[in-house]
Amino acid sequence: MSGGVQDFSILDATEDPVLFTRWFKDRATWQAWFAFMSALFALPMTPEQLAIYEKCTGRTAPPATTAKEAWLVCGRRAGKSFVLAFIAVFLACFKDWQQFLAPGERGTVVVIATDRRQARTIIRYIRALLLQVPLLAQLVERERDEGFDLSCGITIEVGTASFRAVRGYSIVAALLDEIAFLPTDEFAAEPDFEILAALRPGMATLRGSMLLCASSPYARRGALWDAHCRHFSKDGDPVLVWQADTRTMNPTVPQQVIDEAYERDPASANAEYGAEFRVDIEAFISREVVEGCVTDGLLERPPRSGLHYHAFTDPSGGSKDSFTLAIAHREREHAVLDAIREVRPPFSPESVITDFAELCQTYGITRVTGDHYAGEFPREQFRKHGIRYELSAKPKSDLYRDLVPVLNSRRVELLDHPRLVAQLVSLERRTARSGRDSIDHGRGGHDDVANAVAGALLGSTVPQQRIRMGTLQGPYAGGPRGVELDPRTGRPLVTERPRPPRWVIVRESELGAVKGP
Incomplete structure (x- = not known):
């Protein structure tokens, strides 16, 4: 035949x-x-x-x-x-x-x-x-x-x-x-x-x-x-x-x-x-841009003293998607990626969280940020290891959107991680009928590593909240300016029941309103 x-x-x-x-x-x-x-x-x-x-x-x-x-x-x-x-x-x-x-x-x-x-x-x-x-x-x-x-x-x-x-x-x-x-x-x-x-x-x-x-x-x-x-x-x-x-x-x-x-x-x-x-779907970012931010041959950066590290995790139940964690820090105007962990299914989520918590502790991290997946479970498990789990204020589509200018300006230092590069390059920007854009992986694709890395990098670029110590005056001091002192003890004379102090977190951008040394 x-x-x-x-x-x-x-x-x-x-x-x-x-x-x-x-x-x-x-x-x-x-x-x-x-x-x-x-x-x-x-x-x-x-x-x-x-x-x-x-x-x-x-x-x-x-x-x-x-x-x-x-x-x-x-x-x-x-x-x-x-x-x-x-x-x-x-x-x-x-x-x-x-x-x-x-x-x-x-x-x-x-x-x-x-x-x-x-x-x-x-x-x-x-x-x-x-x-x-x-x-x-x-x-x-x-x-x-x-x-x-x-x-x-x-x-x-x-x-x-x-x-x-x-x-x-x-x-x-x-x-x-x-x-x-x-x-x-x-x-x-x-x-x-x-x-x-x-x-x-x-x-x-x-x-x-x-x-x-x-x-x-x-x-x-x-x-x-x-x-x-x-x-x-x-x-x-x-x-x-x-x-x-x-x-x-x-x-x-x-x-x-x-x-x-x-x-x-x-x-x-x-x-x-x-x-x-x-025509409503286009590539999110080019391979050339992503590879231009990669430090060739560098797989992980060890922890260093004096740096503030930020961790972001993308949890998974262990049967379909990977469970990922990324750690990053800020150096001047750059976001620097330090470590990536990915555990592919099948796995025990509780066991993975234990390993991730140990890694966070080596970097001096006491809190991680993650999405809303699985409700209370990841928060409870991280809490067992002394790490607070905070919900991300932004969905991953917004994280990816905010990552674009940082990548384009090369204010990011990535690790040499082929799966990360592949996932970032394969992300898609879609325009809904309402005109709103969303960014996600394509059909049949994955973005677990990319999501964790985007969250860690952007979290590391947010200025840390600081409190400047000093003498507070005005309503937050519990009384008016110029409190009269007792000449015998040097302590303030209390003429009315004092109000308890009200503790506030002051951002750097607001420090001009606070006087101190």
Whole structure:
């Protein structure tokens, strides 16, 4: 089968009753996808398919050669995942790859998504396409939970969304589903670019191999947006970018479902179903700005006497998010980051608080600031170790907003912590329908380290409250100016019951109203 079938196209496979006809019974609803497959493999098109091609690619001339890459920017429920699976099975079973592989070498169809669970959606489609077609079922040598070994020398398997894990393969097809939402990992703030850079060398020597990326669009950044900017609406480009709303690709989706989504949230629905990149979301801060504040090679600063340290914590229950703590201090006009602690789940929150409290004590810290998470629990646990837990006066979105000018002016000295850099760079600024901006991590991302660091740095830049000792006069002294003294004892004569002293905290900005030495 994989010895290569001359003049047998992917469209022929959709019409063959021995193969895949059952998946394409209502062919009228598949016309847009047939147009895409024709464009992908440079097949002749009908006038109707050519019109769809021009609408979805912005091109005027049909392709003359098979595309080496295809980027599907399509709305939800358009059928992207199934089509990726179908193309992968066609490439694996109907093309001869042995001429490009050394003896003992296997070609790989790798499926990558935001997580392995989502990737298994494509694997389930592939399983059905292989096992429910008797002719193809004969090719399956071994079935695994996350893949298949075929007798034609091809392995189909789920890959990890990591630029390290995809290296070293001979790749006949790489399928990246929902590439706009790949999670940020510890060392890559832009994991989509890193993964693509690791995949492409594995495809370089296999003529006819394909990179197939699909996603509903998101923000105007990342590999999907970059591919759209570089290759959309360009005749003759071997990289095919196909942009289409949900109902163009799948007219069986009820219009009412889409209308209701637009009514709830027009900006989100325009991306989810309209396949338009969002204009209400933008990057929070550039990687260059953040890295410009990093002290290379410095992982932690030891405590020093004479400094006032500030700690900020982002608590977690121990099952999903990390529990983080950051410590910082102020040196003249700079906020200096001293220490970062992150404990990833699973963990015991009580045990983590004990460790964090010990770290705070080494820096002479007797109070930490944190958010409102978990109510009284973190306050009670820190209190057991003699540390007061104070609630942050600002939500994290405001902390991030206030951190921007400090980072831009380089009045911050960060530690060399890749996860911190990745989380800061992946933060997003969103504009709500009310016009109010909010800053948070992207979909599938994390900001636990960034939140703690932002709180610690900004807390360290707030001038400390001080009390200047001296003689208070006026109403706060408990009596009028010039109190008469007893000549025998030198003590003030009390002519009325004195009022108790009223203690007040005086800020530096208010010291002009207080007289003292």
